[in-house]
Amino acid sequence: MSTALLEMTGVRKRYGGVQALDGASLTAVRGEVHALLGPNGSGKSTLDKTLAGTVVPDSGEIRIDGAVARIGGPRDAHALGVAAVYQQLSIVGDLTVTQNVVLGLEPARRWGFLDHRAARDRAGAALERFAAAFSGRLPLDRPAGSLGPGELQIVEVAKALARGPRILVLDEATASLHKEQVEVLFEVVGELRAAGVLVLFTSHRLDEVFALCDRATVLRNGRTAGTVELADTDEAELVGLMVGDVPHRAPRRAPATTGAPAPTEAFVGAGPEARPGAEAEAEAVPGAEARAGAEARPGAEAVPGARLEVRGLTTERLRDVGFTARAGEVLGLGGLQGQGQSELLLALFGAARVSAGEALLDGRPLPLTSPVRAARAGVALVPGDRGRQGMFATRPIQENLSLASMRRRARAGLALGAAAERSAARSMVERLRIKLGSLADPVSTLSGGNQQKVVIGKWLLDRPRVVLLDDPTKGVDVAAKEEIYAIVRGLADDGAVVILNSSDNRELAELSDRVLVLFEGAVVEELSGAAITEGRLVAGALRLAPGESL
């Protein structure tokens, strides 16, 4: 192979408290299909983005064809011959396919008038090679919004190709494609390889990586763990590189007892000062109700001891998901992110369109039709995007904490007592050790970890029976992370079912009693107890047979 077309060395990028890239490097040559692999949070997307100019690294060097490349934005990347395709599309639905493909490089005639014929020709040329994916007829004049998801993804790839790149980044570009469309894409990638283009390929489907790529660079914790020739590498070796050599097994708490354990005092660091509201909060033990409920449902093949049963849950992004969970159990959701974990949590909260399936909570049907009904049934959701879905940034901490449960304290469901709300909020602030100036401050004045505690805390005043946590420690500093872990354990000890999605495999291993590994919307593996190791989680995420990972 000739000299490197692309050389990235010592690339670092920090987001707040998270070091996404910590000196990653990558070397690839002309006419190569190079895979970029790594577990969640290893930094592969960030590395892709530094190359495409959508993320500017804190430090590091990128050389293209031996010359130092300064990439300060997507335009710089284009000028250097880099084009990127992501799973999140940059297609404008109201424009035609032609307009989308030539967007930003519209051919112009004199005086700045658009040359529609040239635009159409150019788009046609870019899409030509994908004709098979559109069953022969190119939808050049159709509005892009009328295409299916796979077709849109193809248009996105064509858009990148219309820029005549030397380096093409395909980041999960196959995720929404049908099998035949993938084959068409692979053929095109083959042509590009023959033409000397470097293709950087990221996919959660390891079989695609082996089928298409020549070499692979594996990232781990923001660093490059190694680059391998795929022809003489097996899957186990890749997983080994992704996980590292240390057979890590985090210390875990004792497994929760079945049934309903008594509410322990061992909540977050049961400090002597953290008590006043707790006694007042102690109401009926939820577990008692649980058993009564299970008996109340006649003829059901209710799993004994199960608090939550989910059967055949199917949505746009979930396929036939079923599981049961006991009271006091922490059920982890693993796999690469974006495989339906968030969707599952939203579906259980009634916030996703469920096309089939049912859920039983304590033996009674759990309505999956609206968040209001889910919340009333005792389900709590801590969503993945705190700013957009979880908190009311401009509103006081007091209101953020009261909102989910105030109905219960209000007179006639309407009149709120200032003192009652304050003491309810105070009890939560003490219990979760939220560090704040005043309850009247907007919640946006808090640090990320304390904001997250507020979002969790709003549910705890209501003693939820099922707590759904979507990556609750994302973007949270280490100290707050530990405190959130303690909260999660405390919830389980109080008898709630905790379902925890996490992009951090170590976190899953540390907190979960069992882990369901999701792949493309389906549960592909269940790990429990001592089997929950980072290695098994990574192997499961990549759909390797259990034996191969060790």
Add this chain to the structure above:
Amino acid sequence: MSAPTVEAPRRVLAWRPGPVALAGAIAVALVIAGELLSPGFAGYGQLVNLMRVAAFLGVIAIGQTIVIIAGGGGVDLSVGKVATFAAIIGSRVMAGDDAGIVPAVALALLVSAGIGLVNGLCVTLLRIPPFVMTLGMIGVVQGLILAYTGGQASGRAAPALTSLVNGRVVGDLPGLLFLWLLLGLLAVWLLRRTTFGWNLFAVGANRTAAELTGVRVNRTLIVAYVLSATFAGLGGILLLGYTESVFLDLADQYMLPSVAAVVIGGTLLAGGIGGYAGTAVGAIVLTVLQGLLTTLDIGGAGRTVVNGIVLLVLLSLYGRQRRLRS
């Protein structure tokens, strides 16, 4: 996301006058300017008169405040027309007779609430933008008014209503001002001390998060529009008590001032931030400004221009405030 140790309260350092205080200061400045330019402007009787005029706007703007706090482009442009309609219904049903007050007011408010209900249902269930919906509702209500009156308003305010609104109670203050105070306190309580109010702010601040917290978002919005139309109807009834007889565009001109009063009072058009105290001050600012311009004998065109300029200046000041705070 900073480390948890840096969250010392920094409010003491960062204290700056909020929009309410700022608007209040402007109202006072306008009164002083009026007194200097035209002695007697700040006389007791004159001030009471200004407050009385402000009261109608203040009552109609209660509902406007609620709808704007709900966010999502929430606004109710039909308040003026609804107030007119309520006055027309009230006048015709009570027909100058005290015995007719209760059914008249009840019917007027019921019809108003019904109009608000239609607004709310269309905005939430049919997802019609509030601006378009309530603008369209103006036409609908205008049609209803013509159908109801046949183009000729009839009836008269009952004497009891007139004396409630105009009659002097304490310190020579008309009853209207006490009614405004009462309704204002009700509005403040509703926004700050009820589940509805907190839900409303939550919906305005972040609709997605409100849904994912189990707030009944649509119901909250519908109630907001019902309240908006109801308070508008109430404003119309009070106006009827003041003018004693009605005409077909009695309260129409309150549409834009009601929005302006809310904005001057510091309620964010984007929703989620604000309150009624500010709106009340905003109504006073607008009224004093009008009074001042009238006293200075500035023509209608000039008044409109000055009104617009004042609004722009205030809004840019508030924008600056917010930037300084964040």
